Amino acid sequence: MIWKIFLFLLLAFVSVAGIAFPIVENPTRWYEFPLIPGLEENAKIIFFHVPTAWLTVVAFLMSTIFSFKYLRKKNLDDDVKSYAAAQLGMVFCILATVTGAVWAKFAWGSFWSWDPRQTSIFALLLIYGAWFALRSSIESEEKRATLSAVYSMIAFITVPFFIFIMPRIMSGLHPGSADDTNAGPVVNFKMNGNMLLIFFLSLIGFTILYFWIWQVGYKSILLREKLNKKLIRG
């Protein structure tokens, strides 16, 4: 219970601070953010957009790890955990795509411009979509678990390629990409202490939130299955 209150306070603080703290040219007081040339007020999205993108990747990784575990031990609980992680990953993936696109409309002038990171998140969205399409097409539980586990492993090994290919094929507009001369590597030196602190607090807060929802998610699926089996047995 105590950590739920802590999480509530943390996320409330992050939301208020991320939206309301002013951006000024020479920050002197503790609640002022520095001005990053080329981003200005748009920079504030970092507190909400980056955690969703981060959790998309974390959820994908966790889903793959539990798929791997399922293939080794053939324990259906692992499949449920993998499924719950992927469900959340899909939600965060949509959130990251939409917030990013809305932000891009104001920062770059168009919703979508096939920036390397936009393309990568689009590929992840496709993988999640394909994974759920595969799962929904199979009736038998064990078969569904095995086939979707295999598919998520295959999808996982293609992901590193995107990291190498994307920067070669298209130039990056995204803040923090290697050839971004305008906003530069934002995280490294353009953010001052309090901005970094709130950024990492937000990252931690969202990560805890993710693990909490994930636990509730897979436990509820397990309970539902138990109840179903009880009902069938009569």
Place this chain on the structure above:
Amino acid sequence: MNSKAYSLFLKDFKSELRTRYAINALAMFIIVAISVILFSVGNEKISPSLTGGLFWVVIFFTAMSGLSRAFVSEEERGTALTLQLIAAPSTVFSGKLIFNIILVFAMNTIIAILYSAMFEAFIIKNFALFLTSFVFGNIGLAVSSTIIAAIIAKAGAKGTLYPVLSFPILLPLILTSVQLTLFAFDGISFERAKFELAIVVSYDVIMLTASYMLFDFIWKE
């Protein structure tokens, strides 16, 4: 084991020659897809970069229309269980893979010939680079579509799900191959294209390894 894989391939080859289902479907699909593109292009002059992209669009959808046959036909005829009895999973996969590789090479060679005949912008300046990327791209395409076909054959929905599942897996390969085709159009040397070639080759190796490791799980299901 190799001779067994070869005889499995021969069995597929003979049954294919008897019905000619996959060959006919692929050939007709190639003609239909290219003529749709030609009709929509009309009298416009399209640029080399667009031609290179359209080349891989046709290759992708042609592969999606015919390559799932290898495993789906076994499930349809109910012969998958017999195969499980007489051969190890890796042998089955090898046999199907050889068949699909030959199919991919045949269809992509035809597509390339038709493209060079039909599109004025399809002029390859560095033929050696084109051939190398073509060979490795085809192998990667065959490997990925074979393992996805194995998954599809075990799942219920067979036709529609195949391109949906294959596209994210093939995306890195297609993006790099489009890039390499454009390099070949521009006459860029091997030296400058070696990064992209390395990506395609490592994609082939990684997908091949992962497919052999994961096929056991699919096949025994």
